[in-house]
Amino acid sequence: MGPGRIRAGGGDHVTNNLRFVMPPPGAPARVTFPPVARETLSNGARVWSIRHDTIPVVTIALVVPVGSACDPPSAPGLAGVMADLLDEGTDRLDAIGLAEAFATLGSELSIDVGPDTTTFTLTTLPRFMDGALALLGDVMTRPRLHEADLERVREIRLNRLRQVRSSASAVADRAFLSAAFGTHPYGHGTLGTSAALSRVSIDEVRAFHAGGMRPLGATLIISGDVGPQEAFLAAERQLGGWQALDGTSRLAPVPVATASGPARVIVVDRPGAPQTEVNVGHLGSARHIDEYHALVTLNALLGGQFSSRINLNLREARGLTYGARTAFDFRLRSGTFSCETNVQGDATPLVVSEILKEFEAVGGSRPAGTDELERAKSSITRGFVRQFETSEQLAHAAARIATFDLPADTFDRFVPDVEAVTPDAVSSAARRHVRAGDAIVVVVGDASMWRDQLASLGRPVEDAVIEF
């Protein structure tokens, strides 16, 4: 448009011009979780079917209630090793052959080992569903668990452990979990340690497999463009033969964690690192808690999203980080609350003290105001509809019901239960579940920049070398 082009500025306002008035967000979109048809296979495994036919795809998720918290104390990482070995081959196919077979179905098997569960997930086309279930059935019933495969898995995992120790966020996560949970089985992650991995034998893997990978307690979820009858029949056909091995017993359940490690500053020095990874928090609640919806609301307000207090403070007002987030990590028997961020090195003491101030303020000096609370609730309740879009989202939502043994109407109660959260409930939840005084502070970075200043936080400072 040449030099005469003008962008409307402040002076161009026309009184009462609705053009410049932000429209309201409109009526909330109410959705209900699609019906889950439930059946039980002859071997005791549960099968849940969810019809979702926007696109001709099918997601299959198998949830087995065995995770890294079931690792024996002498073998952290065993659940992960066992899971890796499951797709290293069956009696018919080796590791590559199995991957090729899944690929020929337009699919790929992913195995995710969490603290409480191991979840096998794949997405495929409806015409390949039976074939995909057959391969999954092979993996569950006829894994090879060969010594030679263990050697390969061991080497790959040792290499991965070696590599993750140069990742600041992996170091901080490991330091935080271990400090918060101590010797409790939640205190280590899926990768375990090199020392344990070097020792593990194929007999241990086989025993763990026999005790853990059992149909009773497992849930097979099939969501997508397939009807329940067809899903159940295919599941029975392909996984009905999966049985617990004779003479083996189930792994022991994970105990409840009760005591957090003491409040302290844990320093992992990385001389020359340009940034500091910061993780501040403490032991938290298990998923089963009456105040669940108050905690979810509290998190949204304090640090769960971009427009939460902590990110607005550290990123938007001060420019000290690319982002800061808080989370309640709800597990079956326990959990954590923490704030994670990555900041410029010289800002480390300021950031840590600001995070602790925010922890204190939300349950004390600056409780959630009515407007602020309504905004947080609105973002969660109105946004709920976004979680129902894909077959994989639905399968993994159902997997949470299975993992935590939640009531069938959990997702339909979510919106009204969040709407019912009061300012008092949030303040009370904050006082008990976000505790600056109990917080463990993990800092991974160049300590020469900030070690002395962190000592003034009034909690002991210890140097840590994190075992990988």
Added chain:
Amino acid sequence: MIPFTKHTLGNGLQVVVHEDHHLPLVAVNIWYHVGSANEAPGRSGLAHLFEHLMFKGAEHQPRGFFEPLQEAGGSLNGSTSADRTNYWSVVPAGATELALWMEADRMGWLVPALSVERFETEREVVLNERRQSYENRPYGLAHFALSEAIYPSDHPYHWPTIGYPSDLRAATVDDARAFFQQYYHPANASLAIAGDVRTDAVMALVERLFGDIPAGPELRPPMTPAALPAPRRLLLEDRVELPRLYLVFPSPALFAEGDAVLDVTADLVANGRTSRLYRTLLHDRRRAAGLGAGQGSRELGSLFQVVATAAPGVMLEELRLAVMDELERLATHGPSAAELERARVQAEASFLYRLETLGGFGGKADQLNAYNVYTGEPGYFAQDLDRYLRVTTADVQRAVRTFLSTSQAALLSVVPQGQRQWALDGSEPAVVTT
């Protein structure tokens, strides 16, 4: 595969609408055809820094950009590449007008809200992003080193999209304002709306909200890429545990002849457990600790890369030989019928999986815009898929012979600090401008 209508407003704004009434959800997605390739030397990083500024709130958004949309239940983000900048939100259907209004306000009225203070705070955020995502991440600087080595200094792909810290520090709020005036206007944008909308109604809304934003100056595409310099061997010492080799070959631009063939080739060579090198180098011989390959398609020209991380005690020269041997075999014999059949099924399935989400990175609205911006045809989906379905053995052989020969490769060895002995012989220290 994605039914749509395309409209062009009087000011040049292109609008693509796709109705999908499965859920009360709407995706709003806008692409500005500007990226780091449009930057002037000395002002690297401005396109991406500008993307950040777009989220600070325009003139009539006193609460910023994020808060009203998050409060409405929306999810939102943006990203910058060398070729384009995209912004998206996914909102409950009732908030469609809000989401469009927010986009229109920042397309028309960002500059009055752009203060020096906002600019300077956001620059610090970006410098943090650079340190967190690249400088403090293992192997994080490898691609910067490769771009600087492969493209001459005046080539638009020479500098990283995140920018050089010195350029970012030198940039001013006036640079940002000028950048906005030049590139952020209706005729340089493509707006896609996907989901629970009625086309007529939403187009009336778009006309009302965007129609009065003035068209901008005519734009020329970034300069034609200059010839590439001779192949070279480079070395980078980094805070890493295991040496890693990058083999990088200049390759055809996005949608050019050979682009899809090389994408398929990447999967055959080193992507995932079904790839050839996974079987030989990782599964059977355990000489590699990790493998990957990709055809990084871009508008002005692409780079094909194979990345191999050495198992402890393995020299990178051994990995180089193994990769080049495999490429040689592929050039001579081509892929097997089974390999090609697998590639076809995977293409069909992955194109279908891409239809599952309305919005976000890679959702339907984003795809419509990508096709519209790069080909002028939002419905290019079927032609795109067809490029993959018709790949033949001879195509792969020809592409490997033409593009993936030693004489065209840039080879980067990334090794742990002080351990140059693992690198390829004859490697010279790489330049990473800071």
